[in-house]
């Protein structure tokens with residue numbers, strides 16, 4: 001009922017414990033609080049909150065238009081609906097290093113388990129597009145140091161994302177990742193790795209947990225969980241996948257409605273009313289008033 005029972009500091013502690021075990025944790029991207037509940041119900045390890053999805057949700061491209069207030073507000077709504085740890089995409093940190101510091105505290109207060117901050121310039125773009133630019137090393141390290149200094153819960157995960165691979169190559173990415181770890185990053189998100197051997201090379205060079213981004217229609221092949229585990233990855237995200245699936249279904253559903261005038265043919269693809277009510281624990285609200293759920297939904 002209502003929100004998750006596990007307090008944020010406890011989610012962070014448990015998340016850190018699991019990360020330290022070295023296993024590979026699976027974090028599908030939630031596009032709203034309801035889909036975060038579904039991710040938990042289906043047995044995944046955590047919830048990813050994507051900047052691209054939050055921008056798309058507002059009908060905007062992913063170019064740094066969303067504000068800290070908007071992202072923290074939505075991330076809070078998502079994080080509080082799941083017992084799982086939620087990590088959020090904090091883009092370039094929403095400004096200068098002092099803004100990065102404030103962002104950390106906002107996201108801690110919003111109940112997140114962690115976030116990542118990247119080394120792109122502003123305006124940023126999807127890490128899997130051509131023509132990206134990254135900031136110099138000094139600026140990249142300042143962002144991470146500011147983040148680490150601002151954190152009040154030492155279990156809040158500060159992950160550094162580097163986009164430098166697509167700009168300067170793998171050696172530069174490994175070099176930057178090492179320096180980001182020295183600056184205090186708890187984990188590294190090497191963006192737009194070309195193949196498994198690149199993930200493996202990063203693994204051999206870096207001691208902290210590593211994240212693999214399995215976004216579709218990008219620069220990385222869609223490796224399986226087993227393949228990523230074999231090369232030593234610790235976190236895998238499918239950041240936009242649920243939104244893409246839902247929007248794909250919505251596009252086809254609208255076409256069907258337009259063509260045939262009803263959606264009878266699509267019922268099998270829909271989440272049933274009964275499944276929705278189970279997911280939101282409708283019946284549980286009888287706790288307040290026994291007349292809330294006194295009906296049956298035929299399946």
Ligand SMILES: C[C@](O)(C(=O)O)[C@H](CC(=O)O)C(=O)O
Nearest residue numbers: 050051052126127128215239
């Ligand atoms: C992970 C990512 O930062 C996101 O915002 O979800 C994007 C995903 C995408 O646009 O496919 C990214 O830059 O990889």
Ligand SMILES: [Mg+2]
Nearest residue numbers: 050051052089
């Ligand atoms: Mg992003």
